[in-house]
Amino acid sequence: MDYAIQQIVNALAFGSEYALLALGLALVFSIMGLVNFAHGEIIAVAGYSVFFAVALGLQSVLGAVTIAIVMGIVTALVFERVAFRPVRYAPTTTGLLTAFGVSIVVQNMLTLFVSPKARAVPVLGPLNQTFFIGPYAVSSLQLLELAVTIVAIVALVLFLNRSLLGLAIRAAARDFSTVRLMGVKANRVIATGFALSGFLAGVVSVFILARRGSVEPDFGSAPVIKAFVACVLGGFGSLAGAAVGGMVLGFLDVAILVALPQKFGGLRDALTYFLVGVVLFWRPQGLLGRTVELGDKEV
Amino acid sequence: MLVVENLVVRYGPITAVRGVSIEVGAGETVALLGPNGAGKTSIVSAVIGLVPSTGRVSFDGRDVSNLSPEERVRAAMTVVPEGRRVFANLTVAENLRLGGFVRRRERDQDGERDRYLAMFPVLRERLDQLAGTLSGGEQQMLAIARAMMSKPRLLILDEPSLGLAPRIVARIFEHIVELKKSGITIVLVEQNMMQALAVADRAYVLSTGTIRHAGPAAELRADPRLADLAIGGH
Ligand SMILES: Nc1ncnc2c1ncn2[C@@H]1O[C@H](COP(=O)(O)OP(=O)(O)OP(=O)(O)O)[C@@H](O)[C@H]1O
Ligand SMILES: [Mg+2]
Numbered sequence: 001m002d003y004a005i006q007q008i009v010n011a012l013a014f015g016s017e018y019a020l021l022a023l024g025l026a027l028v029f030s031i032m033g034l035v036n037f038a039h040g041e042i043i044a045v046a047g048y049s050v051f052f053a054v055a056l057g058l059q060s061v062l063g064a065v066t067i068a069i070v071m072g073i074v075t076a077l078v079f080e081r082v083a084f085r086p087v088r089y090a091p092t093t094t095g096l097l098t099a100f101g102v103s104i105v106v107q108n109m110l111t112l113f114v115s116p117k118a119r120a121v122p123v124l125g126p127l128n129q130t131f132f133i134g135p136y137a138v139s140s141l142q143l144l145e146l147a148v149t150i151v152a153i154v155a156l157v158l159f160l161n162r163s164l165l166g167l168a169i170r171a172a173a174r175d176f177s178t179v180r181l182m183g184v185k186a187n188r189v190i191a192t193g194f195a196l197s198g199f200l201a202g203v204v205s206v207f208i209l210a211r212r213g214s215v216e217p218d219f220g221s222a223p224v225i226k227a228f229v230a231c232v233l234g235g236f237g238s239l240a241g242a243a244v245g246g247m248v249l250g251f252l253d254v255a256i257l258v259a260l261p262q263k264f265g266g267l268r269d270a271l272t273y274f275l276v277g278v279v280l281f282w283r284p285q286g287l288l289g290r291t292v293e294l295g296d297k298e299v
Numbered sequence: 300m301l302v303v304e305n306l307v308v309r310y311g312p313i314t315a316v317r318g319v320s321i322e323v324g325a326g327e328t329v330a331l332l333g334p335n336g337a338g339k340t341s342i343v344s345a346v347i348g349l350v351p352s353t354g355r356v357s358f359d360g361r362d363v364s365n366l367s368p369e370e371r372v373r374a375a376m377t378v379v380p381e382g383r384r385v386f387a388n389l390t391v392a393e394n395l396r397l398g399g400f401v402r403r404r405e406r407d408q409d410g411e412r413d414r415y416l417a418m419f420p421v422l423r424e425r426l427d428q429l430a431g432t433l434s435g436g437e438q439q440m441l442a443i444a445r446a447m448m449s450k451p452r453l454l455i456l457d458e459p460s461l462g463l464a465p466r467i468v469a470r471i472f473e474h475i476v477e478l479k480k481s482g483i484t485i486v487l488v489e490q491n492m493m494q495a496l497a498v499a500d501r502a503y504v505l506s507t508g509t510i511r512h513a514g515p516a517a518e519l520r521a522d523p524r525l526a527d528l529a530i531g532g533h
Contacts, residue, residue: 164403167393171386177349178384183372183401183449 015250235289
């Protein structure tokens with residue numbers, strides 16, 4: 001029984017992280033049709049910023065969290081301005097290649113100028129403690145992940161549904177040029193979308209740092225592959241789909257880990273992706289995706 | 300109020316608009332007529348800045364040729380786009396809110412909204428309904444109300460009758476007359492020549508990207524050559 005509860009908490013925590021990651025990708029994709037594979041490097045830059053701050057003497061948890069989130073937002077905005085804006089109206093593949101380019105450049109810079117190896121960042125350790133609720137051992141980080149994810153999703157939904165800029169973002173996801181006819185600056189909508197995705201990346205970077213206690217150059221890129229799968233699973237471009245896809249992926253991961261004998265643990269990802277493939281065979285548009293014809297989105 | 304000089308719009312090898320000049324005085328309603336592919340939508344898009352063009356567009360004596368669409372809307376020009384383009388995934392109320400984006404810091408948003416809800420009572424009954432679930436006629440009314448929320452001084456309507464039943468088209472045109480009476484300057488793009496000429500003061504008739512005829516609406520209505528152009532002849 002405890003074991004089951006333990007694993008469910010595990011799955012919820014994994015799922016939360018995937019959901020936050022996937023939402024970051026889905027936000028940018030829904031607005032400008034860009035699969036931002038450099039999302040992982042936003043997470044990495046946020047993580048490395050904390051690493052540098054610690055090297056300069058930072059010790060407070062709150063300070064580290066603030067730095068990660070602020071740097072996530074700033075990095076996302078810089079990527080948009082420097083790399084993605086120039087190719088905004090170029091074909092989709094150009095955007096995709098640009099994202100890969102940014103990802104590779106940033107990873108190599110981190111390897112070259114910092115270190116190819118993992119560097120310790122212990123500052124967020126206090127977030128990750130084990131305590132007992134009755135007989136159950138619970139990780140504070142896992143509960144935090146779940147709680148923060150719920151809060152972040154609620155805040156995002158409120159923003160997108162209530163604020164004028166949020167409405168513009170939702171409208172732009174379907175029909176960008178008509179949003180401009182309302183007098184909304186295209187740059188503003190896109191920058192807001194990137195800032196939100198950078199915020200989510202910053203939050204994820206805090207979680208990963210707290211769990212691992214170290215940064216390394218592929219700090220963000222490995223999780224983003226999972227997030228991409230979560231998006232595809234949920235239905236690309238759908239925000240609700242990204243959240244649901246992330247959660248489902250978290251549960252699949254944990255279920256497979258539990259079901260597989262220890263020595264096959266390495267097959268986890270392969271099996272997860274296989275199951276995702278099966279789901280997509282049954283629902284090619286993803287769990288919550290709409291079937292769209294080419295050309296449905298007016299540009 | 301609106302002066303378009305020698306406008307040229309190219310899409311790669313295709314020249315959709317070949318040196319068109321148009322003038323619209325304050326308070327006038329001017330029709331832009333022509334068959335499919337004549338270049339009407341291209342002119343509208345260039346006037347609001349959504350497609351690149353050469354030539355000059357000035358509004359209120361100011362050269363707006365180099366302004367973005369957003370800046371032109373803030374300068375009080377607005378377009379009701381071809382095919383209505385309501386935000387299908389947003390409610391009627393949300394569509395209207397976005398329509399008022401450029402006036403978001405002003406107090407009187409509600410007053411403006413009430414005015415157009417009074418004009419289009421069907422919208423009032425459907426404020427919380429998703430715009431994508433409205434009928435074609437209702438969507439057209441929403442598109443017009445949404446555009447008017449920005450308090451424009453120039454309203455450009457691109458084929459408001461497109462795909463609507465004659466009875467609904469008549470209703471839409473009544474509303475256009477109503478708007479015209481309120482003093483706003485209107486550019487009415489239509490294939491539906493006779494109906495547009497009944498509303499307009501003056502008209503330009505285009506085909507293959509060039510103006511073929513221009514003159515007072517009453518004169519054009521009596522012109523037998525129009526019948527040819529209406530079906531796409533030269
Ligand atoms: N984005 C585009 N790319 C390439 N060609 C285009 C584009 N938009 C319009 N055209 C071409 O430009 C010409 C004029 O089109 P436009 O849409 O301006 O005509 P229209 O008068 O509005 O026609 P309709 O009454 O059918 O709406 C057409 O030959 C069309 O094929
Ligand atoms: Mg047209």
